[in-house]
Amino acid sequence: MNRPLLQLALDHTSLNQALQSVSALRNHVDIIEAGTILCISEGLQAVRALRQMCPDSIIVADLKVADAGETLATEAFDAGANWMTVICAAPLATVIKAHQVAQSRGGEIQIELFGNWTLDDAKAWRAAGVRQAIYHRGRDAQASGQSWSQQDLDRMKQLSDLGLELSITGGITPQDLALFKDISVRAFIAGRALSEVEHPKEVAQAFHQQIDEIWGASR
Amino acid sequence: MNRPLLQLALDHTSLNQALQSVSALRNHVDIIEAGTILCISEGLQAVRALRQMCPDSIIVADLKVADAGETLATEAFDAGANWMTVICAAPLATVIKAHQVAQSRGGEIQIELFGNWTLDDAKAWRAAGVRQAIYHRGRDAQASGQSWSQQDLDRMKQLSDLGLELSITGGITPQDLALFKDISVRAFIAGRALSEVEHPKEVAQAFHQQIDEIWGASR
Numbered sequence: 001m002n003r004p005l006l007q008l009a010l011d012h013t014s015l016n017q018a019l020q021s022v023s024a025l026r027n028h029v030d031i032i033e034a035g036t037i038l039c040i041s042e043g044l045q046a047v048r049a050l051r052q053m054c055p056d057s058i059i060v061a062d063l064k065v066a067d068a069g070e071t072l073a074t075e076a077f078d079a080g081a082n083w084m085t086v087i088c089a090a091p092l093a094t095v096i097k098a099h100q101v102a103q104s105r106g107g108e109i110q111i112e113l114f115g116n117w118t119l120d121d122a123k124a125w126r127a128a129g130v131r132q133a134i135y136h137r138g139r140d141a142q143a144s145g146q147s148w149s150q151q152d153l154d155r156m157k158q159l160s161d162l163g164l165e166l167s168i169t170g171g172i173t174p175q176d177l178a179l180f181k182d183i184s185v186r187a188f189i190a191g192r193a194l195s196e197v198e199h200p201k202e203v204a205q206a207f208h209q210q211i212d213e214i215w216g217a218s219r
Numbered sequence: 220m221n222r223p224l225l226q227l228a229l230d231h232t233s234l235n236q237a238l239q240s241v242s243a244l245r246n247h248v249d250i251i252e253a254g255t256i257l258c259i260s261e262g263l264q265a266v267r268a269l270r271q272m273c274p275d276s277i278i279v280a281d282l283k284v285a286d287a288g289e290t291l292a293t294e295a296f297d298a299g300a301n302w303m304t305v306i307c308a309a310p311l312a313t314v315i316k317a318h319q320v321a322q323s324r325g326g327e328i329q330i331e332l333f334g335n336w337t338l339d340d341a342k343a344w345r346a347a348g349v350r351q352a353i354y355h356r357g358r359d360a361q362a363s364g365q366s367w368s369q370q371d372l373d374r375m376k377q378l379s380d381l382g383l384e385l386s387i388t389g390g391i392t393p394q395d396l397a398l399f400k401d402i403s404v405r406a407f408i409a410g411r412a413l414s415e416v417e418h419p420k421e422v423a424q425a426f427h428q429q430i431d432e433i434w435g436a437s438r
Binding site: 011013036037039040041046063064066067068072075087088089114117118121136143 | 255256258259260261264282283285290294306309312331333334335336340362
């Protein structure tokens, strides 16, 4: 199993503030995500600015595409994204179109799992060639007290077993990582846990240390 | 039953092109929508520009919010939107937060129905105070040949009967409108059918004529 990566999610409403966060953390994370809030507030110029600032990083456009897969994927990959998210509620036709554009650009799409979805959906995504999904404990779900449950972990394992690599997000802390040791994790995604703390680099280091301890590989 | 309104959806990737479309059609439609493609390409400056250009129109921010309901609703209503869309896959906590922000601003949210959702979900949205939903034949679903079916119409009727007003979209033409005569329709949404035709005003007039014929009320 590959060593999970660490992804910084930028959910700022201001591009300038997001870029300050990147400036502090770019050498301490593996992936930089233009979060939905940032993309909606500032548009895809946010992705273009990140690509310019971090020419060699993996950049994710977290657009949660629900329709118009071809147009939005074209826009996102043109702007410099490597990966783009598609919401699980999107019709399969949208997933397929977005995946085709991604493939033609050497990129990937990630299915963002929110609300109702089934293992049959996941099988259909795999059959369409999709390799990644994002398992999400939502911001509002967290705030209303929902935590990581055995049911979450069981569903993640089922997705792993189908061949989907998961990125895991939603108020995750270094102390949580051991929960996911049997799952095929592509990345742990942290937003405010990294960008809204006093010592962001130290938190990033704590993530990497935990990843090293659990998955064993060195950076 | 109220007379349905006509909504222009702007799915341009360029704000300038969108504003040209608005300039041609603003006096011939009732509602102007900053579509997802436009909002993602240009950010919420698109909504601000529409509000400035059309101070008295109903403006929709089609953000298909899946998480961070409070932040995104605050951003959208601050930018000048009257209505904002939330995707049906969003956790109920997100729907509630977005609805609360909307209410505090005299706005409304609209649940965008895509993929898996149930009548129990619809009852929960109603119980939370939501009054509008968008019934969507997706762009990619259209392209792959899916048409309006009796199943679509039956589900729309069930939603109507729960007290949800529907806006209906997805390659809709004036000739389709009679299909929806028993449904509580808030608006018919047309995008490329209005903005990518040679005579957009005539198409808008054809929509209004059909609405008048079927629903009887004058404009």
